[in-house]
Amino acid sequence: MALISLADVGKSFRSREGRSWSAVADFNLTLEDGEFYCLLGPSGCGKSTILSLLAGFTLPSAGRLELSGKPIKGASRDRGVVFQGDDSLYPWLTAVENVEFGLRLRGVDRRERRDRAMQYLELVGLRGQEGKHPSELSGGMKQRVQIARALANEPRILLMDEPFGALDAQTRGAMQVELRRIWERMKVTVVFITHDIDEAIVLGTRVGVMTAGPGGTLKKNLPIDIPGERTRGDPRYIALYEEIHALVREEVLRANARRAA
Amino acid sequence: MSEATRTLPVSDTGGAAGSSASSIWQAIKNGFPYFLGFFSLFFIWHVVAVYVVASVLFPPPYAVLLRAIELLQDGVLVENVGASLQRIIIGFIAGSLIGIPIGLIIGSFPLARKILEPWTESLRFIPSVAMITIAVIWFGIGEPSKIFLIIYTTVFIVILNTAAGVGAISANKIRAAQALGANSRQIFFLVALPATVPYILTGMRIAMANSFTTIVAAELVAANAGLGVMLWQGRMYMQIGDIFVALVSLCILGFTADRLFRFGVARFAGRYDVTP
Numbered sequence: 001m002a003l004i005s006l007a008d009v010g011k012s013f014r015s016r017e018g019r020s021w022s023a024v025a026d027f028n029l030t031l032e033d034g035e036f037y038c039l040l041g042p043s044g045c046g047k048s049t050i051l052s053l054l055a056g057f058t059l060p061s062a063g064r065l066e067l068s069g070k071p072i073k074g075a076s077r078d079r080g081v082v083f084q085g086d087d088s089l090y091p092w093l094t095a096v097e098n099v100e101f102g103l104r105l106r107g108v109d110r111r112e113r114r115d116r117a118m119q120y121l122e123l124v125g126l127r128g129q130e131g132k133h134p135s136e137l138s139g140g141m142k143q144r145v146q147i148a149r150a151l152a153n154e155p156r157i158l159l160m161d162e163p164f165g166a167l168d169a170q171t172r173g174a175m176q177v178e179l180r181r182i183w184e185r186m187k188v189t190v191v192f193i194t195h196d197i198d199e200a201i202v203l204g205t206r207v208g209v210m211t212a213g214p215g216g217t218l219k220k221n222l223p224i225d226i227p228g229e230r231t232r233g234d235p236r237y238i239a240l241y242e243e244i245h246a247l248v249r250e251e252v253l254r255a256n257a258r259r260a261a
Numbered sequence: 262m263s264e265a266t267r268t269l270p271v272s273d274t275g276g277a278a279g280s281s282a283s284s285i286w287q288a289i290k291n292g293f294p295y296f297l298g299f300f301s302l303f304f305i306w307h308v309v310a311v312y313v314v315a316s317v318l319f320p321p322p323y324a325v326l327l328r329a330i331e332l333l334q335d336g337v338l339v340e341n342v343g344a345s346l347q348r349i350i351i352g353f354i355a356g357s358l359i360g361i362p363i364g365l366i367i368g369s370f371p372l373a374r375k376i377l378e379p380w381t382e383s384l385r386f387i388p389s390v391a392m393i394t395i396a397v398i399w400f401g402i403g404e405p406s407k408i409f410l411i412i413y414t415t416v417f418i419v420i421l422n423t424a425a426g427v428g429a430i431s432a433n434k435i436r437a438a439q440a441l442g443a444n445s446r447q448i449f450f451l452v453a454l455p456a457t458v459p460y461i462l463t464g465m466r467i468a469m470a471n472s473f474t475t476i477v478a479a480e481l482v483a484a485n486a487g488l489g490v491m492l493w494q495g496r497m498y499m500q501i502g503d504i505f506v507a508l509v510s511l512c513i514l515g516f517t518a519d520r521l522f523r524f525g526v527a528r529f530a531g532r533y534d535v536t537p
Contacts, residue, residue: 056439076442081440088434092456150441
């Protein structure tokens with residue numbers, strides 16, 4: 001059985017003037033255990049809405065959304081979330097206190113949760129930074145804290161909403177390598193939202209390209225069959241990049257045409 | 262990666278002697294402009310009082326100091342300052358204790374906001390000074406009327422700031438907690454409440470300043486003791502010195518109270534990152 005399945009999922013919102021508009025429509029996807037799935041699309045296509053639905057922050061207006069055959073009815077600790085910005089971290093807590101927050105909610109005793117939080121801080125390369133508050137950490141370090149916080153809770157799925165979108169290019173590249181390493185070690189299923197084609201190919205085992213919004217849907221799924229570390233000079237990388245680029249470009253042009261009409 | 266392992270080049274060995282000397286120098290460098298500011302205040306006051314106005318109606322700083330010492334010795338100053346301060350402390354604490362939960366409720370529940378906002382949004386525009394007469398009629402000229410007025414002046418600003426603080430919590434903080442398995446009680450106590458603390462403290466600080474205004478006005482109208490009484494009697498008996506002693510006392514009290522509050526925040530709630 002698929003770990004996650006979305007069947008004809010749609011989500012519409014009501015605008016301030018009372019008009020209803022659809023963010024995603026007829027979205028179909030199944031995800032298997034252990035995948036690193038990158039959802040790619042132009043801005044406004046509804047990819048963050050999909051993540052929000054998977055997390056359970058919002059409920060679908062149409063279709064079925066299931067985790068191991070059970071409908072997703074709300075947020076739960078089996079789905080950890082890493083947000084794009086750093087505003088989800090708790091500034092009054094230190095790095096390690098942020099990481100152990102989920103364990104604290106469950107009543108894991110102080111010593112054990114501190115030990116486990118330290119392990120995850122080490123995993124994300126933040127050993128020695130545990131006593132710092134988020135305001136004392138760089139953007140990349142804050143994202144590491146977020147990743148450690150989500151993983152320390154041992155979720156089945158890690159949902160990431162453009163987690164490196166606000167980082168500079170060097171930091172982003174380093175974070176991609178680290179994330180890939182962490183995923184290989186933890187064997188957690190990842191759903192990764194991005195608008196960066198390169199990022200999707202470097203990270204994913206599969207890339208889903210969305211159509212332009214509003215009412216975005218899945219246009220095409222492409223498996224990324226490049227074992228080991230991925231280099232940008234690899235002909236398979238180049239071929240995939242060209243293919244995905246053409247798909248995205250089509251959607252961007254369509255969106256522009258629609259806007260002009 | 263390097264970005265994570267980067268450490269600040271701090272040398273904490275060998276430089277101990279040099280760093281303490283340089284920290285004293287640093288303290289002088291930071292403190293001097295401040296000292297200069299205070300000094301110029303008294304200096305200009307002196308120049309204006311002695312050379313420009315040159316009237317008994319505007320005593321210079323040293324005359325006020327001498328009078329203050331006299332009033333301290335016969336206990337008048339201590340009595341009046343103590344009376345005002347006690348009212349402020351009781352009213353301020355009570356007002357904050359009432360205001361914080363109401364603010365949290367207004368900020369958390371849209372229905373509560375709709376029901377309670379007509380109260381706060383109408384009553385807060387009545388200056389506490391305007392409530393003095395009715396407070397005296399209701400509660401007499403004793404302590405209860407003063408404390409009522411301080412509560413009145415404190416409660417709305419604390420409510421407003423607390424509610425604004427709850428409203429300013431980013432949705433992602435709540436969502437992150439939900440995804441980590443928090444129930445609504447945990448979200449309230451472990452996320453919403455600590456996230457609101459800086460706003461609550463800011464509201465309390467403004468309320469503290471307002472309390473000084475209110476207490477003086479209330480004591481001017483009706484009281485047996487307090488700085489307001491001192492000011493009023495100074496006018497009645499033309500004791501210019503007493504008036505100035507009361508004014509300077511207010512200056513010092515307000516300044517000290519605010520510093521203490523900030524110190525307390527830094528000491529006990531430093532992690533909440535309050536705007537100074």
